Amino acid sequence: MxxxxxxxxxxxxxxxxxxxxxxxxxxxxxxxxxxxxxxxxxxxxxxxxxxxxxxxxxxxxxxxxxxxxxxxxxxxxxxxxxxxxxxxxxxxxxxxxxxxxxxxxxxxxxxxxxxxxxxxxxxxxxxEKDKDAHYLRGVCELAAGDHDSAYSDFAKAMKQSPRDYSLIIRIYKALAEYGYEEEGTTILQNAFDGGSEYMSNYEKGQVSFYLGNNAEAQNFLEAARSERDQEKEPVVLLLGATAEKQGDYNYAVSVYKTYLSEKSDSAKVYNQLGMCQIRQGDYEGAIESFKEGLNIGDKPMNQALMINQITAYEYMGEFQVASSMMDEYLKIYPEDSNAVRENVFLSTR
The missing domain is CATH 1.25.40.10 (Tetratricopeptide repeat domain)
Known part of the structure; x- marks a missing residue:
């Protein structure tokens, strides 16, 4: 059978x-x-x-x-x-x-x-009440061009967990990816309007961020950052991203550095700090941030930190250093086809 x-x-x-x-x-x-x-x-x-x-x-x-x-x-x-x-x-x-x-x-x-x-x-x-299966089947249906079935599955997933705002945000992202952002925005807005009295400041900040209400998101996330029982790393990452969306890189850098001065074991925050510093043109600072992140030994984050560090060296014009580091990177991550192509570019510089 x-x-x-x-x-x-x-x-x-x-x-x-x-x-x-x-x-x-x-x-x-x-x-x-x-x-x-x-x-x-x-x-x-x-x-x-x-x-x-x-x-x-x-x-x-x-x-x-x-x-x-x-x-x-x-x-x-x-x-x-x-x-x-x-x-x-x-x-x-x-x-x-x-x-x-x-x-x-x-x-x-x-x-x-x-x-x-x-x-x-x-x-x-x-x-039948597996919300993740409903959500993922909905994504399949969207990819296959069956919008109505997808929307039905998303509705079933949300019915199982109406206050799971991370799920609602994933549904918004899926709809936006396949050309239905307005529909996703409506779902987000309805979730906010109907559930704000139950939502934490972090959840309000998340939904506001994806609705594009950056000033509101920043206020909610600042409030969440000061709450004793709130996990700080995701708040800091989103608060910094909110500032970056508004072009306020100095504020974002301040948010990341303040967090790292108190809790220096977040490779994710070091990585985001480095990316923000690249956007500011502070390539030396970015390289140092990526190095600090790599020193933590967070294996799932190491790949991003290594490739971003190589990128910073490229921006500095240090192509020989970047090429040498790329050789080491490809020994560890040979399956990265984009890096293979980039290595060809570096070998010509």
Whole structure:
């Protein structure tokens, strides 16, 4: 029955198979550690070693699929994720739903929107109130040109969590990306008008930011920045972005530096500070900010920090330094095709 369709719906026994009772082996554990550290080539080697040594195939191929997905190799990702789902017939559990989400993402990246949608159909047949599946199916439907079905799914997602403003913002972004920004703006405005008494200052600041009400957003975010129980990093990043949108780079730099003087372990804030300094023409300051960010050792942020530092050296006219750093960058991130093209440019300078 594998990979068959039943009455036009992807067979749940195929798409949502379970991996049974799993005991991860040494190579599988090593592979997932590499994924956490964004070391995808090393992860693939570990998972292949797991397969070669007879460790759990379901987990090993799942890991390979995730590594390929993060390496932008979507066909291989889909192939391995399908193989993971086919490797065992155990009881469906949360990990199997998670694997299917990855598979749907791979199909989406490949432009195979119907296949992606079929997976969300199968998920929703078992979890009809899964707001993320409704949202993501809506994105698939938008990409495939089916606006009405997408809007219906977005409405169902919002009905499940009417005060999930991050979800509402994601819906706004999806609608804007596919040419329906006015419709997305209406959704945002309705959420603000109908829920402001329940919203935190940060949430009001977020919605105001995407509505384009920058002065209001700044006021709400400044209030949120002083609240004891509010997580500060996202507030600071958005407050700085609000200032940057208005061209007030000095204020943005002040916001970032004030935060870092109190809490100096945010690679994201160092990265945004550096980008802001580039816009000011302060390339030396930007390079220093990116260096400080890299010193934190935040693996998921290191790629952005490294490429932005290279960009700052280019703006300074330090092409030899930039070229040398690009060589090191490509050893770590060989899958970055844009950086490969940029390296060709640097080699001619």
């Amino acid at each position: 594998k990979y068959r369709f039943v009455a036009g719906v992807l067979a749940l026994s195929t798409v949502l198979t379970g991996c049974g009772s799993i005991t991860a082996g040494r190579n599988v554990n090593s592979g997932f550690t590499h994924i956490e550290n964004c070391e995808y080539a090393d992860a693939l080697e570990s998972f292949q070693a797991a397969l070669d040594s007879g460790e759990d195939e379901c987990l090993a191929r799942r890991g390979m699929g995730i590594a390929y997905l993060n390496s932008f190799e979507y066909e291989q990702a889909a192939e391995q994720l399908l193989a993971s789902l086919a490797a065992d017939e155990g009881i469906v559990d949360d990990m199997d739903f998670d694997t299917n989400y990855y598979l749907a993402e791979a199909y989406m990246k490949l432009g195979e929107y119907n296949k992606s949608k079929e997976i969300y159909d199968a998920i929703l047949a078992l979890r």
